[in-house]
Amino acid sequence: MVCSRGIFGIDIMNKKGIDSLFVSALYYSINKAIYDVMGDGGKVLGRRASYEMIKLLKDLGFIKENMSNEEIKxxxxxxxGLSEDLNIVEEDKKVIFEVINPTLDLFLKKLMEENLKPYVCPFMYLLSEIYSVSNNCRLMLSDVVPETEEKVKLIFKKV
Structure with a gap:
């Protein structure tokens, strides 16, 4: 059950949504700044940010222990509202997250255009960490495959 009151007693379930263009711009600028300052070392920051985000989302009641793949989706x-659909494909030595029509497509497009790594990205680290904890495994990003404009595959190795 998701609570409707935020940490300051604000009704977070009835707030007007934030435009995906703004969120894309925010994520892009954060990732660009991390890359400019830290280079490849930014991966550590992305992972750490996901841990903090998970902690906050747990406190707010959005994330629970041992979520099923359907609950994660x-x-x-x-x-x-981060994508139109999400398929979780489990294989022996890897997990593939098929993201269908991501709402932060501008963010992803800009990163690909500039050949930047997505250090802070809800799908890269947040999704994989929630999956890892719920399935008692560790995942390492192996590849990002944009199959079409509507579908991106995030491939993680089980380690």
Whole structure:
């Protein structure tokens, strides 16, 4: 059950949504700044940011222990609205997250145009960390494959 009151007693379920263009610009600028300052060392910052985000989302009641793949999908698609759909494909030595029509497509497009790594990205670290904890495994990003403009595959190795 998701609580409707934020940490300051604000009704977070009835707030007007934030435009995906603004969020894309925010994520892009954060990632660009991290890359400019830290280079490849920014991966550590992305992972750390996901831990802090998970902690906050748990405190707010959005994330629970041992979430099923369907609950994870529902969280990212219906609650957060980060994509139109999300498929979680489990294989022996890897997990593939198929992101269908991501709402932060401008953010992803800008990163690809500039050949920047997504250090702070809700799908890269937040999704993989929630999956890892719920499935008692560790994942390492192996590849990002934009199959079409509507579909991106995030491929993680089980380590």
């Amino acid at each position: 529902n969280l990212f698609v219906n609650t957060f």
